Amino acid sequence: MTKHKTGTREEWLTARLELLDAEKALTRRSDELARQRQELPWVRIDKEYRFDTDEGPASLADLFRGRSQLLVYHFMFGPDYGAGCPTCSNIADGFNGIGVHLAHHDVTLCAVSRAPLAKVQAYKRRMGWSFPWASSYESDFNHDFHVAHTEEEWQSGAVEYNYRMMDVGASEIDTAMAADSGTDWDTYRREGPGMSAFAREDDIVYHTYSTYERGLDILWGMYQWLDRAPLGRNETGLWWRRHDEYDSR
Template structure:
């Protein structure tokens, strides 16, 4: 018998209506936060950044692809990685279905990483992705937007991530970090010199402005998996640690015929 609370349909409905009030309050709060986010002052981008894309060399303005708004996902794929970060890959799995819709609403969505373009293209093909992905290997873009760090910054304890100075820590023995680093084909130290994040830009009257950036759990909302897990009976169910991997690295699920034998399906 389950250890979880059980009840009648009437008791469930009463509890669900109570929860609905909390969900509606959260929705209204989310709307208010979105307005506050959009009211942030814009900062003009005067520095020249160069990228390498599948269409050739590009500047930041080129990444807009003719639209007025640009959303950049800072994808953890360092120069020495052999594969993209599993967490970033999970997030990017949700981009294929939405980047076309965003493009038709005056918003370009692109990923940017420090790995050379040939690595990005090869991994993109492996994952079956279609969204644009640019290499920032030849510019300071990742460093200026606080998602890439140097070994010297680590030694000096001057890594600033998620709007705060990060305490010096030895992550080499952390099994989660070690596991993700191994899946990315790099060491734990090199893995953590790249960090996830997203940044928003707008182009107006020929000028480009930075409007927003978010890091770490500030990006929970763009993990397409989590809104579903938060509604599953066991929630995120991550007491055993970070469980995900590249989508082509899971064991193949049992065929449907094993779940629904012909004898019961007619």
């Protein structure tokens, strides 16, 4: 017998309608936040960034692939990682499906990592992904957008991430994710997850938005489904895996 609260259909409907009011308020608030994001001032990017892609060397403007908008997912895959971050890998599982729709709405979705292109390509083949993924190896791009930090920066006591100075100790989950990425914690934490948005007008590229940490939750499609499942996220430790690492169910 379940220990969860039970009730009649009428009691469920009454509670559900109360929740619906709260959900509608959240939706309206989310719409307002989207409008505020779009009203942020654009920052012109004059620095020349170079990337390695499947098509050859590319500039930041080239990553747009002829479109006017670019969404970059800062994928945690450093030069010394043995594999891409398992959490970033989980998030990226949704990119193939939505990328084609974004492309037909004048938006390019592209992942960027500091791992050399050969490592990116090998991991991409393993995961069966087809979305664009560029290597920023030997570029300042990840550092300038605060998703990569040097060992010396961490040793200084704090680094800039998510719009604040912070130092991060290793939790049990963090250590496990570092090991799953084929590296140690000190190396693993040199990369950070995030996403950045860019616009291109008259051959000028502008930075329009970036978000990090829990700001990425909404992009993690699995969580949006779990938040509506009977037991919610119901998390214990590092329960998620890369899609090719789960036991058969």
